[in-house]
Amino acid sequence: MARSFKGKIHTRRLPHVPRVRVEDGRSRLESELLYLAPIVDDVYRALRETRVAIDNDSPLDVERLDGLVGEMASGVERNPDALMWLSRLKRTDQYTYDHAVNVSVHAMVFARFVGLSARQVRQLGLAGLLQDIGKIQIDYAILSKAGPLDEHEFEHVKAHVRNTLKLLKAREDFDSEVLGIIAAHHERYDGTGYPRGLEGLLIPLPAEMSGIVDTYCAMTRERVYRGAVSSQKAMETLNQLRNTQFRDTLVDQFLQCIGLYPIGTLVELNSGEVGVVIQQNQVRRLQPRVLVLLGPDKTLERFPRTLDLLMRPETPAGEPYRIVQALPPNAYGIDPDDLYLA
Missing domain, CATH: 1.10.3210.10 (Hypothetical protein af1432)
Incomplete structure (x- = not known):
């Protein structure tokens, strides 16, 4: 939307x-x-x-x-x-x-x-x-x-x-x-x-x-x-x-x-995936909701999924997802404004 x-x-x-x-x-x-x-x-x-x-x-x-x-x-x-x-x-x-x-x-x-x-x-x-x-x-x-x-x-x-x-x-x-x-x-x-x-x-x-x-x-x-x-x-x-x-x-x-990761921020996860922050967590600012846009190989995800980092979802390697770093706008050729989903 x-x-x-x-x-x-x-x-x-x-x-x-x-x-x-x-x-x-x-x-x-x-x-x-x-x-x-x-x-x-x-x-x-x-x-x-x-x-x-x-x-x-x-x-x-x-x-x-x-x-x-x-x-x-x-x-x-x-x-x-x-x-x-x-x-x-x-x-x-x-x-x-x-x-x-x-x-x-x-x-x-x-x-x-x-x-x-x-x-x-x-x-x-x-x-x-x-x-x-x-x-x-x-x-x-x-x-x-x-x-x-x-x-x-x-x-x-x-x-x-x-x-x-x-x-x-x-x-x-x-x-x-x-x-x-x-x-x-x-x-x-x-x-x-x-x-x-x-x-x-x-x-x-x-x-x-x-x-x-x-x-x-x-x-x-x-x-x-x-x-x-x-x-x-x-x-x-x-x-x-x-x-x-x-x-x-x-x-x-x-x-x-x-917060370090305001809404709209592109972030890289410890899984190698790239996502965009779609909702802040008012209690734990380092654990927002993230919409995953790119896979570990940096190819576009056909069916993006949402991760609520507060719930400590696990990566395929079995460790909790976390943000490694924020990325500059348009990293990897992404315009996050084109990919927002509510």
Whole structure:
């Protein structure tokens, strides 16, 4: 069922919000996917319309974006796995829009995990969608440069924070706390960030959370100047930035929230088989449910089967299945988004 989401626009909204089950406090994944798919489509449309408005020097429809973020935030509350899935399945070939949606979703999931209020969850989601809109006013040749930027070019790119704030401050009623998140999401714990060089606890907590999410989402997505890395590799990199760019407690919380193997991660098993993580285990993050896609010889499985690693199924050699490593997107020529099954 989830395969049908990729590359398709779901314009028909379902009339009823998915019900939350008493036994686990979550909505059913299938129901949530169907309900949220057209909402995520509307988010992409709204982002494109925002770009057109900026190009035409027209007012931004922030109310619409805020309303859509509110709907996504409610989905995160019911079942965060569904929105995490959709942020992958709805990817386009346009990094700017994909990154905005990805950051927004991950930021809301992270905020919910650490226990922030519903209002703060929504604020982080809106900041994630809008924090880079100022890049529209940056020279495209610099943004699309395949090699490293020189000092002048980097200074030009850093201006996107100022550009974004100027665009949003044109609205007198725009949420000042969201502006604060956007203003500081590139600040770093050790003072090496920009634009103000804030350090330590001078950086607002939501802004530092947004910075962690922005860094993680950028690493796990293909960019013109750098290939995508696996979620595991991105987490290892974040771990190396503990108490330098980000405070250690937040890095720990983010790792626990997302896990080493988030939904959609390609993984290699100790049997030599390759699968994709299709459901997180909330208790034991290293033992998710995995859909096996490739056999030990790396040939495609005609009839993929699901392994719940928490139940300790055994390999043909008689040992419990376990994940050996996460793989980068498109490893072995697989696009996991084409092979999701609910």
